[in-house]
Each structure stands twice: as C-alpha cells, then as structure tokens.
Amino acid sequence: MLSSLKSPEIIAIQEDGRAERGADRCHELTESPDSMPYTIAHLSDVHIPPLPPLSRGDWFSKRILGLFSWHRKWKAEHRMHIIQALQRSLDALAPDHICITGDLTFTTHPGEVAQATRWLESLGAAESISLVPGNHDAYLPGALEQACEAWAPWMTGDGQGRQQFPYLHRRGCVDIIGLSSGIPLRLPRTVGRLGSAQLKGLRALLESIEGDNRPCIILIHHPLQEGAARRGKELLDREALRAVLSEHAVDLVLHGHLHRPARATLQGRRGRTEVLGVSSASAFGDRYAPAHYHLLEFDRDDGQITIALRHVRYDRASDAFVPGEREALTQSFQAEPA
Numbered sequence: 001m002l003s004s005l006k007s008p009e010i011i012a013i014q015e016d017g018r019a020e021r022g023a024d025r026c027h028e029l030t031e032s033p034d035s036m037p038y039t040i041a042h043l044s045d046v047h048i049p050p051l052p053p054l055s056r057g058d059w060f061s062k063r064i065l066g067l068f069s070w071h072r073k074w075k076a077e078h079r080m081h082i083i084q085a086l087q088r089s090l091d092a093l094a095p096d097h098i099c100i101t102g103d104l105t106f107t108t109h110p111g112e113v114a115q116a117t118r119w120l121e122s123l124g125a126a127e128s129i130s131l132v133p134g135n136h137d138a139y140l141p142g143a144l145e146q147a148c149e150a151w152a153p154w155m156t157g158d159g160q161g162r163q164q165f166p167y168l169h170r171r172g173c174v175d176i177i178g179l180s181s182g183i184p185l186r187l188p189r190t191v192g193r194l195g196s197a198q199l200k201g202l203r204a205l206l207e208s209i210e211g212d213n214r215p216c217i218i219l220i221h222h223p224l225q226e227g228a229a230r231r232g233k234e235l236l237d238r239e240a241l242r243a244v245l246s247e248h249a250v251d252l253v254l255h256g257h258l259h260r261p262a263r264a265t266l267q268g269r270r271g272r273t274e275v276l277g278v279s280s281a282s283a284f285g286d287r288y289a290p291a292h293y294h295l296l297e298f299d300r301d302d303g304q305i306t307i308a309l310r311h312v313r314y315d316r317a318s319d320a321f322v323p324g325e326r327e328a329l330t331q332s333f334q335a336e337p338a
C-alpha cells in the first residue's frame with residue numbers, strides 16, 4: 001500500500017542565489033500531493049494574433065522588421081481559430097496544471113503583452129499555470145522586463161516576494177522549475193542564454209528539493225540538446241545546463257522554440273531525463289508542424305509514480321485538437337521520500 005507523499009515545503013531563492021526552505025508548507029498553494037492522476041498540459045509558441053498597429057516610434061526600431069516578418073511569413077500560420085480550438089480542448093481534457101514555454105508574443109509590443117495577459121487570465125487560476133518567456137518575449141532591450149512584470153502572477157515562485165528566475169512551483173505531486181532563456185538580439189539571430197547567475201540558482205534549487213524525491217520538471221524555451229536548433233537559434237550555454245542536470249534528479253525538460261516536436265534523452269542522477277519539445281500551439285502547419293500540445297499524466301502504480309505522455313494534435317478537417325495514444329514515458333520511481 002502506498003504511503004502518502006509529503007506535502008512540500010516552500011523553497012525561496014535568496015538574492016545571493018541560495019535556496020532556503022520556508023517554515024510554511026504549500027497546503028494553500030497547491031492541490032494535495034496525493035491527488036492522482038495529476039495531469040499537466042504543456043504548450044508553447046502561441047504567438048497570439050493579431051499584432052497591434054505600430055506607433056510612430058516603432059518604425060525606427062527592430063520591431064518594424066518583426067512586423068514585416070509577421071505579415072510576410074507568420075500571420076497566415078498563427079491563427080486565432082486554432083487558439084480557440086486549443087481552449088476547447090483544454091476545457092474538455094481539464095488538466096490540473098498548464099505549463100507554457102514561451103513566445104506568447106511576436107515582438108513584445110505592449111499591446112501584445114496586454115493581449116497575452118488577458119489570454120493567460122482566461123486560461124484559469126494563476127496558480128494552475130507556470131510560464132516562462134521566449135526570445136520573442138524579449139524582442140527589444142527592456143521588453144523582457146516589461147513582460148515579466150505583466151506576467152509575474154504566472155512566473156513567480158511559491159513564497160517569493162518578487163519575480164525572478166529560476167522559480168519553483170510545487171503543484172500536486174510535481175515540482176516545476178521555470179528558467180528564462182530569451183535575450184534581446186539583432187535579427188535574424190534567436191539564440192538564448194541562461195547566464196551564470198541563473199545556472200547557480202538552478203543548481204541550488206535542485207539540491208534543495210532533491211531529498212523530497214518528487215517528480216521534477218524544468219521549463220525552458222530553447223532546446224538544450226545538441227543539434228536540435230541550427231546555428232543562430234541555439235541555447236548558447238546549453239552545455240553548462242546539461243552539466244547541471246546530469247548531477248541532479250530531473251525527470252522532464254519541456255521546451256518550445258523549434259515549432260516542431262523534438263525529443264531527446266539525457267542521463268541524470270535518478271535515471272533518464274526526457275527532453276520534450278512541442279510544436280506551436282497555434283500553427284496551421286503550412287510552414288512548420290501543425291499545432292500540438294503535450295498532456296502528461298502522473299499516476300501511482302504499486303508504490304511508485306509513473307509518467308505517461310499523450311500528444312494532442314490539431315486536426316484541420318475538424319478544427320479541433322485530437323488526443324493520441326497514451327505512452328509510458330519514464331521509468332517509474334519510488335514515491336516515498338528518500
């Protein structure tokens with residue numbers, strides 16, 4: 001008979017990068033860790049249309065190039081009716097939590113940020129969503145800071161007074177860590193970088209939660225595996241990130257950025273770390289893969305926690321998202337704290 005999972009403690013990252021356990025537990029922040037199965041939808045790169053009209057000042061910034069690219073290449077791809085179909089699918093499948101790996105906007109225009117904020121609010125309670133930004137949410141110098149301020153309710157760690165990365169959300173039986181890899185760049189580069197401070201914070205966070213032996217998910221916009229993104233689109237410090245993960249117990253890394261499904265496996269301290277990349281959640285599929293999202297199911301089986309994956313794919317004919325077969329994703333591990 002399976003014993004109950006411990007209710008997790010709040011862990012806050014301090015200004016010097018240390019992770020500190022709080023006296024409070026997450027009872028009020030999260031569902032019971034015993035509630036199973038626990039389901040998480042993972043989606044990305046929504047690039048919510050339409051783009052707002054440009055102001056006079058935008059004509060002298062990089063944003064004008066983004067607008068040109070949007071109208072020439074992307075406006076026909078990212079469609080509102082697919083976002084509405086996504087909403088219907090999420091309503092029907094009713095995941096316990098939603099993880100979003102960035103690129104809600106195309107040029108981080110204030111109007112796009114406000115539009116994305118309204119969309120996030122429409123998805124459900126802020127506690128049931130974990131968000132990280134992408135490179136399109138850091139389009140110009142200063143834009144990421146504005147987006148992070150607007151989206152703080154979905155990107156602030158449990159018990160943290162202010163928004164910062166990495167953050168930790170302890171939800172149900174799962175620990176979710178959010179990283180920020182978007183940086184402002186000159187076109188056409190869309191590389192990402194975490195930086196040493198964020199990697200140090202990640203290491204401290206992983207060390208602090210390891211003893212709780214809960215499933216751990218990392219959210220990042222850019223893929224971290226070698227060769228997934230071509231030159232000019234890659235995560236610059238991916239090797240350093242992989243080195244951190246190899247020393248810790250991380251079960252899943254969820255990313256976007258590629259606009260197509262991607263998959264890789266890393267070796268972590270507890271066993272395999274599955275790396276899952278998802279297509280854009282709003283794509284018609286003429287330029288890259290059609291829209292799809294991941295549905296992850298955490299369940300218990302004879303004293304162990306198991307993780308299963310379903311791809312939920314957009315079908316043009318029915319204008320609806322269709323769930324695929326359930327696939328056992330990882331080796332199960334002991335549900336009991338070590």
Ligand SMILES: [Fe+2]
Nearest residue numbers: 103134135257
């Ligand atoms: Fe991206």
